[in-house]
Amino acid sequence: MKTLIVYDSVFGNTEQIAQAISNSLGPKEHVETLRVHDVKIEKITGLDLLIVGSPTRGFRPTKAITNFLKRIPSNGLKGVKVAAFDTRISLSDIKSSVLRTIVKIGGYAARSIANRLKKNGGNLTMPPEGFLVTGEKGPLKKGEIERAADWAKLVIKE
Ligand SMILES: Cc1cc2nc3c(=O)[nH]c(=O)nc-3n(C[C@H](O)[C@H](O)[C@H](O)COP(=O)(O)O)c2cc1C
Numbered sequence: 001m002k003t004l005i006v007y008d009s010v011f012g013n014t015e016q017i018a019q020a021i022s023n024s025l026g027p028k029e030h031v032e033t034l035r036v037h038d039v040k041i042e043k044i045t046g047l048d049l050l051i052v053g054s055p056t057r058g059f060r061p062t063k064a065i066t067n068f069l070k071r072i073p074s075n076g077l078k079g080v081k082v083a084a085f086d087t088r089i090s091l092s093d094i095k096s097s098v099l100r101t102i103v104k105i106g107g108y109a110a111r112s113i114a115n116r117l118k119k120n121g122g123n124l125t126m127p128p129e130g131f132l133v134t135g136e137k138g139p140l141k142k143g144e145i146e147r148a149a150d151w152a153k154l155v156i157k158e
Contacts, residue, residue, distance in 0.1 A: 001156070004043055005033040007053040008062045013138040014055045014087045017131050017148045021051060021085075024149035029156060036064045041071045049081040050122065051155065052113050056088040056130070059106035061113055069116040082122030083129075083155045084113035085148070090132040090141055125158035126151070 003025060007018035015035070022033040029049070044050060052069070054061035061069075086109035094100045110128030118124055129151050132141040 001029050001048040002046060003029045003031045003049040003051070003156075004039075004047050005031060005051045005053070006036050006039050006065075006068060007033070008036045008055065008065045010055055010057075010062070011137040013131075013133050013140050014053055016140060016145060017085065017087060018053055020145045020148040021053075021152040021155075024152040025156060036062075036068050039068060041068075044072060044076060044080075047077075047080050049083070049125075049156065050077065050117065051083045051085070051152075052117065053085040053087075054109045054113060056086045056109040059103075059108065061086070061109040065109070065113065069113065069120075072116075072120045074119070075121040077117060077120040077122035080122050081125045081155075081158070082114070082117040083125050084110045084117060085129045085131060085151070086110040086113070087133050087138075087140070088130045089136065090134060093134045125155050 009015035022031050025031045054065040088108050114128040131144045
């Protein structure tokens with residue numbers, strides 16, 4: 001199974017999750033893990049599985065991830081399994097209840113990544129997933145690396 005993991009990361013937390021996902025997959029998955037800035041769009045040709053992850057910034061993926069998704073031709077992911085993840089602030093770590101409500105209502109990057117991947121023909125294997133950080137710059141909440149590794153196993157099982 002030819003697998004590509006594309007991620008963006010400003011403070012390094014999403015990168016840690018992408019690496020955990022990558023490490024969790026076996027040699028059979030032939031995984032390549034690339035930061036979005038290093039991905040040429042030709043890379044998606046011939047893939048069996050594409051996993052895309054981004055920090056949630058203003059309820060959305062980063063600009064670089066959005067631009068990458070826009071560069072995928074329509075139906076360019078036909079027959080390809082896809083999955084999406086993000087990192088996001090844990091609601092329990094937001095002190096202001098107003099801000100908590102805004103963040104909750106605003107939504108998260110993984111859902112819009114997943115929608116875009118599906119729009120381009122991809123078969124979503126698992127619901128979009130979010131991994132939690134404890135503050136604006138991180139760090140990741142305890143146990144999130146392990147949860148990412150478990151999630152990756154489910155993605156390839158489906
Ligand atoms: C400008 C900015 C906007 C953010 N917007 C959101 C948001 O809308 N929702 C959320 O849950 N977290 C938000 N965060 C927290 C980020 O999700 C957090 O910085 C990210 O998970 C860290 O990942 P990274 O280390 O890979 O950059 C924001 C952080 C910054 C700096």
